[in-house]
Amino acid sequence: MQPSPYTPGEVARAVPGRAIQLAEIDERLSVLADLGRLVGRIRVDHAPRGFGKTSLLREYQRRAEARGLLSVWVTAGEEAGLVAQICTALASATETSGDRARASVGRLESVELTLGVPGLAQVSGTRSVGPRVEPRGARAFEAAIRDKTDGVGGVVVLIDEIQAADEVGLRTLVYAWQHLQAEGADVPAAVFAAGLPSAPERIAAVVTFSERIAYRPLGTLGREAEEIAVVGPARALGVRWTEEAVELALSIAQGYPYAVQLIADAAWTAAGRPDPGHVVDVRAVERGRSVMQADLEALFRARWAGCTAFERRLLGAMADLGAGPVARATLAQAMHATPNSLSAPRARLIDKGLIQPADRGLLQFTMPGFAEFVRGNGGE
Ligand SMILES: Nc1ncnc2c1ncn2[C@@H]1O[C@H](COP(=O)(O)OP(=O)(O)OP(=O)(O)O)[C@@H](O)[C@H]1O
């Protein structure tokens, strides 16, 4: 018996299918580590829930650290505000990163006196101003970043759930980066972020120069990547999946990373947590599917319970139109509504990760099986 190597609901140990993203990050990290330059654009990878954003960001972090860069991780949305979170993380990273950074501690402390928690509380408390107005803390934050890069090879700031960041924090970050782009090309620092599909809109609402931000939608997994995600971890434990079993698992998961992990994990358990030399066959996947279905249904029910009556109507109308992508106009027609009146609930449902924009302005369900769930139980 060997424990499952799959990671449903946990950060993935490897991120197959993300070669393009990783190549771009490697190139950016070279700019930083080899040339000692600023990565001028803030990068934001965005996708609905369960697409692998956190896992990807963790992989960026591993790569940054492998190059000897100082990295800090924050999950936006805490009370303290984004900038305070970043500064706190930077301060504790310096404390733990040993001698090479010790030289900069003194300077950091002086920055923290002006910018530290009391100062930041003040910045965060600033009442909302128009997007064209620079927050008072932007220069101080810029100075803090400059300071932190002194004596280390470079600093990488990773921000997860960026759509949840406070308005002043976002604006402070973007303004500080704007200054660095203009005057600090030799500051080796980078910001890589991840968030829901609403992140670009949310950021655009609080800063005017969002063209300085590189938005990258993160898609479903391609066939080969999915296959690697299923077969690879088993192979490392000396276990083989039959071709038929892989086929069935892929048809169930449909490229949705969370579902890939769920079905592979359920099949592993159904196969009796195989020892080296054993196989996962199609019967194990079939048995696993019913177990996984229960997990998925629980997730669907929870998401459904979190929807308003109107959102449910919208989901119902979409499900009635089939599991594939639907045009907004078709949807509006089916609901006897105007496309405009649907835009707010549509945005909320995208944020909840239930639906997502597809090519050419179409809308589609995010999770495989959700359309069937809505058709089957949704009306109840
Ligand atoms: N490239 C990948 N291949 C296979 N599985 C993956 C991949 N990336 C992530 N996963 C798996 O998908 C699931 C979701 O991953 P993760 O938590 O990183 O997504 P997320 O987009 O951050 O989700 P959320 O929006 O809920 O925070 C996890 O079970 C993880 O192990």
Ligand SMILES: [Mg+2]
């Ligand atoms: Mg996440």
